[in-house]
Amino acid sequence: xxxxxxxxxxxxxxxxxxxxxxxxxxxxxxxxxxxxxxxxxxxxxxxxxxxxxxxxxxxxxxxxxxxxxxxxxxxxxxxxxxxxxxxxxxxxxxxxxxxxxxxxxxxxxxxxxxxxxxxxxxxxxxxxxxxxxxxxxxxxxxxxxxxxxxxxxxxxxxxxxxxxxxxxxxxxxxxxxxxxxxxxxxxxxxxxxxxxxxxxxxxxxxxxxxxxxxxxxxxxxxxxxxxxxxxxxxxxxxxxxxxxxxxxxxxxxxxxxxxxxxxxxxxxxxxxxxxxxxxxxxxxxxxxxxxxxxx
Numbered sequence: 685x686x687x688x689x690x691x692x693x694x695x696x697x698x699x700x701x702x703x704x705x706x707x708x709x710x711x712x713x714x715x716x717x718x719x720x721x722x723x724x725x726x727x728x729x730x731x732x733x734x735x736x737x738x739x740x741x742x743x744x745x746x747x748x749x750x751x752x753x754x755x756x757x758x759x760x761x762x763x764x765x766x767x768x769x770x771x772x773x774x775x776x777x778x779x780x781x782x783x784x785x786x787x788x789x790x791x792x793x794x795x796x797x798x799x800x801x802x803x804x805x806x807x808x809x810x811x812x813x814x815x816x817x818x819x820x821x822x823x824x825x826x827x828x829x830x831x832x833x834x835x836x837x838x839x840x841x842x843x844x845x846x847x848x849x850x851x852x853x854x855x856x857x858x859x860x861x862x863x864x865x866x867x868x869x870x871x872x873x874x875x876x877x878x879x880x881x882x883x884x885x886x887x888x889x890x891x892x893x894x895x896x897x898x899x900x901x902x903x904x905x906x907x908x909x910x911x912x913x914x915x916x917x918x919x920x921x922x923x924x925x926x927x928x929x930x931x932x933x934x935x936x937x938x939x940x941x942x943x944x945x946x947x948x949x950x951x952x953x954x955x956x957x958x959x960x961x962x963x964x965x966x967x968x969x970x971x972x973x974x975x976x977x978x979x
Contacts, residue, residue, distance in 0.1 A: 692768035693720050696727035699766070703730055710926075713918035714825070721777060721824045724769035728754075729787060729817055731766065736791045747792050754784060777823040786816040798860045799875075803897075806864050807841060814847075815840030825916030835908040839924065842901035846931045849894060852941040853881060863894060881942040891938040898931055 685693075700708055700723045711722045735746045757767035758774075758781065774781065790812025800806040818840040822831070848855075848862040855862060856879045868875065871886035871893065878884075905924060912920055934946050 688762075689768050689772055692765055692772075693724065695765045696769045697723040700726045700730070707923075710919050710922040713922060714915055718824050718915060720769075721773040722821065724766070724773045725817075725820060725824070727766045728770050728784065732788055732791050736794055743795055744792065747788055747795075751785065751788050754788075773824070779820050779823050783816040783820040786812045790816070800862060800864050802866045803864045806862065810841045810844040811837060814844035818843075822912075822916070825919055826913030827916060828911045828913075831911035832907050835904055835906075835911075838901045838904035839908055842898055842905050843923075843927045845894065845898040845901060846927050846934070849891070849898070849934050849941060850930060850946045852878065853943055854945050856881060863890070867893065883939050883942060887942075888938060891941075895931065895935050895938070902928055902931070
């Protein structure tokens with residue numbers, strides 16, 4: 685490994701750790717070389733999100749420049765310190781380049797859209813900002829060549845739907861609604877009520893419907909586990925169980941998402957990862973999530 689490449693991997697590792705994301709804890713299930721590759725992937729996707737979230741900047745121009753920088757890096761023209769490690773990872777694990785471009789396009793769409801008409805529209809967005817990222821990770825984790833791609837896509841969609849339910853309050857403060865407008869109309873929940881954090885009569889039924897939709901994706905995601913090699917199974921179990929625990933927490937008090945962002949505590953995550961590391965118990969979404977009725 686030359687000095688430039690070593691420095692790039694070191695910077696990706698530093699930037700990833702600096703983010704403070706609990707997501708990084710699961711990387712420790714992987715051997716060192718694969719862990720370094722995950723830092724390179726994480727640094728790229730994290731920077732993509734940060735460019736879109738940076739206020740007071742021309743986010744569209746910055747994302748286009750990042751796309752151009754990525755294309756240039758694939759031709760060994762490196763304009764950012766993160767990119768040598770990313771390109772090395774792409775080549776080493778034969779990761780399709782399209783996943784990175786799809787991710788940028790998904791994040792970019794947030795700049796011009798704050799509503800989704802129906803679920804197919806939302807599902808495509810979830811694929812871009814979540815499933816594409818997951819698909820880029822699978823070659824690093826270790827996956828059979830003939831893996832069940834639909835289950836891999838469902839995994840990302842399950843994660844992103846859980847994030848959307850978790851962030852209803854936070855997104856509402858920014859004037860954004862990710863739940864399909866056709867679903868709001870079906871359960872007689874107005875945009876105004878959701879943005880204001882008001883518990884309208886149809887809200888519980890709406891949440892029950894969306895949680896069940898996420899549950900179905902988690903059920904489909906289970907099929908992916910059998911296609912993963914041992915390294916991949918451990919990190920898959922850690923990530924999937926963490927997100928499923930979050931969905932369960934939302935289901936226990938669905939009205940809470942109107943007031944705050946729901947989170948699984950850091951200590952609970954650490955205990956979960958430890959139990960998975962030592963017990964080797966696979967993720968299982970055995971029973972439908974039961975929502976507690978509001979008193």
